[in-house]
Amino acid sequence: MSEELIAFFKALSDANRLKIIGLLAQQPYSVEELAVLLDLKASTVSHHLSKLSQIGLVSARADSYYNVYQLDEKVLEAKSRNIFSQENLAASVVDVDAGAYDNKMIKDYTRKDGSLKTIPAQRKKLEAILRYVVKAFEVNKRYSEKKVNEILSRYHEDTASLRRELVGFGLMKREGGGGDYWRES
Amino acid sequence: MSEELIAFFKALSDANRLKIIGLLAQQPYSVEELAVLLDLKASTVSHHLSKLSQIGLVSARADSYYNVYQLDEKVLEAKSRNIFSQENLAASVVDVDAGAYDNKMIKDYTRKDGSLKTIPAQRKKLEAILRYVVKAFEVNKRYSEKKVNEILSRYHEDTASLRRELVGFGLMKREGGGGDYWRES
DNA sequence: AATCTAATTTGATATGTATCGAATTAGATT
DNA sequence: AATCTAATTCGATACATATCAAATTAGATT
Incomplete structure (x- = not known):
């Protein structure tokens, strides 16, 4: 439904989450590294990564002590291609009372x-x-x-x-x- | 800069604003009509339309008493095509201290x-x-x-x-x- | 000019959320 | 098994914002 679309936009409407995406577009990073790079606490970064992974944009891979996150570029491209597709536009209106x-x-x-x-x-x-x-x-x-x-x-x-x-x-x-x-x- | 991108996503991360876009994709509507269709007060709709027009997605045309808003489909397409462009990804990271x-x-x-x-x-x-x-x-x-x-x-x-x-x-x-x-x- | 009407702006409120610190969990190293 | 370490979860707080009501503005009709 439209909930998914809203979650997608909400996930991307934060400066630090956009920075995370930009960083992960260069290379994978652990939570701790991202925290240092963004000057945030690890718990905050964890929170952001959780939102990004909910919409499938990033995923984690365990590596020794670290949880290394990576960007799923395929999802990125797929999403950006059909964000404003006819289906999505129609879906957002589905529960509007036309009369x-x-x-x-x-x-x-x-x-x-x-x-x-x-x-x-x-x-x-x-x-x-x-x-x-x-x-x-x-x-x-x-x-x-x-x-x-x-x-x-x-x-x-x-x-x-x-x-x-x-x-x-x-x-x-x-x-x-x-x-x-x-x-x- | 990246501020523009954030404003874009923020503008779209609201259920009622997505509905407005969906409705305007079908035909232009006045503020009052949108308010009735969405079951909101006109002032609230005005607030939403202001955010959408800030990012250039909608524009108004005066028609008698009414302010008729229309969707700018060109902007819609242009935006959706380069949301995750290399420039945008790089721009979001520009002020991250790499060291x-x-x-x-x-x-x-x-x-x-x-x-x-x-x-x-x-x-x-x-x-x-x-x-x-x-x-x-x-x-x-x-x-x-x-x-x-x-x-x-x-x-x-x-x-x-x-x-x-x-x-x-x-x-x-x-x-x-x-x-x-x-x-x- | 006087009077409507829709739209916008403003102020207040309630909900949402980014952030942090502390506590807990999961997992690897010793 | 015991001990680290990073990650996550939880609770609290501060800031952002969606919404409404009331006041104001802009513009058209009479």
Whole structure:
């Protein structure tokens, strides 16, 4: 999931961890050596290495007293190639509620009975409300202007504005000059 | 410098900012819309967008009341291609003191007069100390074993061990069976 | 000009985390 | 087996930051 991606970026968003990566790109080092080179305590370096190994960037090899860490260049290349891949971009959005905006507008602008308190002045909000209102019409069925007004009056007294905006935003179509209205798919 | 790289990773190491990038990869959104979609306050989203625009990933375009943000895909691709480039790896290491380890070992193992308290048992430490000791010899000049021992005695009474280790680690060379010693470049 | 509205900035808070020192563990050397 | 040594883990602390609410700003609509 996206947790992995976040862990990856978090692991790399620290100056000392970037230095560790840069050093290990030159040659393997033990924890103690890294601690001296970075002027940190071994426990701190151990903590950093643990984060880097969690994302698979480094691994350890025991050598006598020492735990020698090395950079896994293959992982490095693989990661950098697909960080912003389509999958990753899509994955980060997967749990976003796509209808949240329309739902909030409906919540903000309607009463319990479904009628509109006001007609939004802002375009984006108006559009969301119109998407809500247009559901009162069946798809592909033809309505006379009188019938359209009757249905729209359940939402707001200014049926003329609603009707005009529905057509303006392309949510409903009108035939020729004064013909019928219908809702397309 | 490396500050830029850290800012880049920090900007991306947050779940909501990744979601914003994912959403903007589909289409531009206003701050308010993003706030609703992510279930955050507008001020928080503004804060996130500010971080993303600092690294050049997003930019804003004014549209009526709204500030519509869009993803700069070119920057996205460019960044992902050279994140772990040689320059970036080298840049993160630029202010690391390469001699810090040897210096610490010298500090730990020598007295004020430069002589050794003990000869380190650990290989890496021994190597650092030997790199220090070998500086007492001129490069490419030939020394008799007797002369070598005399010089080494300034560092430690166990001249035989020092001499053997210097040769063992390749810091000094010896000709044939019992010939002279010399330090190579 | 006066009034809206969205966006940003600011201040406060709560959570996260880099760092250290101390204690413990794992493992090699003697 | 006993003793070192490096590495790791744990607990505490200080600094960073994600979030919200309130105040301010910028800009468009009327």
